[in-house]
Amino acid sequence: MTEIIAVANQKGGVGKTTTAVNLSAALALEGQRVLLVDMDPQGNATSGCGLEKEDLTTSVYDALLENIPVRQAIIATSMKGMDLLPANGNLIGAEVELVHEIGREYFLKRCLERISGEYRYVLIDCPPSLGLLTVNALTAANEVIVPLQCEFYAMEGLSQLLRTLRLIKNSVNPRLHMLGILLTMFDVRNNISHQVREEVCRHFRDRVFRTVINRNVRLSEAPSFGKNIFEYDERCVGALAYQTLAKELMGKGGNG
Amino acid sequence: MTEIIAVANQKGGVGKTTTAVNLSAALALEGQRVLLVDMDPQGNATSGCGLEKEDLTTSVYDALLENIPVRQAIIATSMKGMDLLPANGNLIGAEVELVHEIGREYFLKRCLERISGEYRYVLIDCPPSLGLLTVNALTAANEVIVPLQCEFYAMEGLSQLLRTLRLIKNSVNPRLHMLGILLTMFDVRNNISHQVREEVCRHFRDRVFRTVINRNVRLSEAPSFGKNIFEYDERCVGALAYQTLAKELMGKGGNG
Numbered sequence A, B: 001m002t003e004i005i006a007v008a009n010q011k012g013g014v015g016k017t018t019t020a021v022n023l024s025a026a027l028a029l030e031g032q033r034v035l036l037v038d039m040d041p042q043g044n045a046t047s048g049c050g051l052e053k054e055d056l057t058t059s060v061y062d063a064l065l066e067n068i069p070v071r072q073a074i075i076a077t078s079m080k081g082m083d084l085l086p087a088n089g090n091l092i093g094a095e096v097e098l099v100h101e102i103g104r105e106y107f108l109k110r111c112l113e114r115i116s117g118e119y120r121y122v123l124i125d126c127p128p129s130l131g132l133l134t135v136n137a138l139t140a141a142n143e144v145i146v147p148l149q150c151e152f153y154a155m156e157g158l159s160q161l162l163r164t165l166r167l168i169k170n171s172v173n174p175r176l177h178m179l180g181i182l183l184t185m186f187d188v189r190n191n192i193s194h195q196v197r198e199e200v201c202r203h204f205r206d207r208v209f210r211t212v213i214n215r216n217v218r219l220s221e222a223p224s225f226g227k228n229i230f231e232y233d234e235r236c237v238g239a240l241a242y243q244t245l246a247k248e249l250m251g252k253g254g255n256g
């Protein structure tokens, strides 16, 4: 059984890419077969895995528009058990090209159906918008993780995102299930962090991951070396947090 | 003469809204007449000015689609000299509705032409994408400020943004001029911040604002009280930084 998980939030800079890359790596370290899909034209998840976007001859763009079989665009990363379906700037074009297609929401779903079964987890990094690329991710996924930065502005976007998840569930993807809200960049010295945590736990109770990702400068340094946090500094606070998250996630899912 | 300035960067969470709100307030404190336009469906600039999005009966959405004259949607803020053209969730619909219109890039430009002359500065807060709302802002503007968070991932998106600015300049808005890159969330203790600053200054030389906005927790606290930084804590590092930026901006522009 393959769990396809979208990492989504239209608010920018909340830790979607950092979560998608490092949770994938942590799951691979736990012996799971993982595919990371980069659905953001910025291609941050691709460079976070150490790949140069300019060197790519194929990407998720080609697989989406069915120019090539998806397997051809998938590459192995430096992490054993973790593969990547990379993105580059071409992906911007996909949003415009897909908008006139019939069944425009299902292109990624169709793409991933061809390879599901080969991976235990597929994580999809989404761009900061609720456009067609994110809708494709939410249609292909059976679960969603919502990273939430512990800041005031980030709280504001939550109700809009939850409305979109309900719309998707009632239309193109009835099996879509929110796995949980993940608090990120939590700073123990900062009042706002504590206020956001209290408010989120009050409203969402058991739909909040117990694991909280603290602000940790090592997490923002790692991608500049093209490494995930375990390759960069496996004993730091950030690495332990994503390791704990991986264990919590595995505990939530089926044991398939 | 009205200077219309888009605050844009498709990378999320880099300080676009924080800059648009607090630079507008700083310019108003310098005695300028300022209009802040919220072009992000998240409506963060609107709540950063202390307004409840749910209470709005009209918004930039209605003015864009010409349901009402733009003056009717503009409201005064608690800051003397600073008005707001607010946004709410309806704005998500505009992106879809405009895509099939002829001259879809010019809707905001047409809207602002009716009121230009009444303001010395118009600042437009953009969403974290290069979709039609941002394209409308870049078509209506004569200048662009690009906030850049001092982090690795934020650097990656810069070349894509500059390509888009060139495309806009060569097509729908020949007078578009980049005022400068604004370094935000600079943390003196963090190596990455210094590396990003060196690299940006080397590549962009005089197209980087001398003013740097340091990371300052007061800037992230202010919006939770519905206040700009000058109403919340006028002596803090964040307030002084945006005051300095306003003076630098006024020095760059014509004395019109």
Ligand SMILES: Nc1ncnc2c1ncn2[C@@H]1O[C@H](COP(=O)(O)OP(=O)(O)OP(=O)(O)O)[C@@H](O)[C@H]1O
Pocket (backbone or CB within 6 Å): A011, A012, A013, A014, A015, A016, A017, A018, A019, A040, A044, A126, A127, A128, A184, A185, A186, A213, A214, A215, A216, A217, A219, A220, A221, A238, B010, B011, B012, B013, B128, B151, B152, B153, B154
């Ligand atoms: N826990 C953390 N501690 C410190 N820095 C972090 C943490 N998580 C993420 N960052 C840094 O914060 C910035 C924003 O994170 P990231 O790019 O992962 O967010 P995002 O939601 O993917 O952004 P976008 O909306 O642009 O896709 C990055 O520079 C990243 O390195």
Ligand SMILES: Nc1ncnc2c1ncn2[C@@H]1O[C@H](COP(=O)(O)OP(=O)(O)OP(=O)(O)O)[C@@H](O)[C@H]1O
Pocket (backbone or CB within 6 Å): A010, A011, A012, A013, A128, A151, A152, A153, A154, B011, B012, B013, B014, B015, B016, B017, B018, B019, B040, B044, B126, B127, B128, B184, B185, B186, B213, B214, B215, B216, B217, B219, B220, B221, B238
């Ligand atoms: N200089 C700063 N110091 C500390 N916190 C800051 C600073 N500038 C912005 N912030 C905080 O960082 C977060 C991101 O900033 P902001 O929302 O302004 O970015 P944005 O680019 O508008 O995001 P989006 O891409 O979602 O529109 C906010 O919670 C804000 O309060």
Ligand SMILES: [Mg+2]
Pocket (backbone or CB within 6 Å): A016, A017, A018, A040, A044, A125, A126, A127
């Ligand atoms: Mg990202």
Ligand SMILES: [Mg+2]
Pocket (backbone or CB within 6 Å): B016, B017, B018, B040, B044, B125, B126, B127
């Ligand atoms: Mg914003």
